[in-house]
Amino acid sequence: MQAFHLLGSAPFYTNSFLLLTKAGHAVIIDPAAGVQEYDKILRDHGAVLTHILCTHGHYDHVGSAGVLSREWGAKIWCEAADCAGTQLFPLKSADFGYGEGTNLSVDELTFTAWHTPGHTEGSVVLLCSEYLFVGDTVFQGSIGRTDLEGGSDRKMEASLRKFAGLPIPKETQLLPGHGDFSTYGEELETNYYIKAALRNA
Incomplete structure (x- = not known):
């Protein structure tokens, strides 16, 4: 596997990732960067984009999904709850959602x-090998906002407790939707919001 880190435009600088398999297939997690940036990597490596995986449906995470899907014939994964066709949630639909704890294989x-x-x-x-793609659920030392449409303090607290109990090695690299990278273990040990959620259990 080859992994590439791309950034969306200002002011959000959303983290986006492109993974290439040994067979030349590509997966994008959170297509936030410009279409031409993905196209260049794909063509430079003779790869074909087959999967677009969205950690959630906010516009700063899915901006290039539609164009890339049409250009490459790639399928989009995003939960139906986040496909509202609005300014905040621009996707009107996705090809697939995610099953809890289920696996998706690409080569x-x-x-x-x-x-x-x-x-x-x-x-x-989303866990893939040594990478944990967490979108805006967890950041280094923080968590995603809960005051926007579809957000919930109560559900976030429950999700943080679930997050803390996932069967993931502590050295797994944590790749958030914004900001610096961390590890799963570092967040369990130092993230105030995760620790508070566990205290409130």
Whole structure:
């Protein structure tokens, strides 16, 4: 597997990731960067985009999904709850949603999804090998906002407790939707919001 980190435009600078399999298939997690940036990597490596995986449906995470899907014939994964066709949730539909704790395989890559509502109703985290893509559920030392449409303090607290109990090695790299990277273990040990959720259990 080859992994590439791309950034969306200002002011959000959303983290986006492109993974290439040994067979030349590509997976994008949160297509927030410009279409041409993905196209260049794909064409430089002779790869074909087949899967677009969205951690949630906010516009700063899915901006290039539609164009890339049409251009490459790639399928889009996003929870139906986050496909409202609005300014905040621009996707009107997706090809697939995620089954709780189920696996999605793309050649040698296996993604495991867990639902983590709170930032949005359809938020998920995705584990692939040593990478945990958490969208806006958890940031380094913080969590995603719960005061936007579809957000919920109560559901976020429950999701953080679930998050803390996931069967994931502590050294797994935590890749959030915004800001710096961390590890799963570091967030369990130092993230105030996760620790508070566990105290309130």
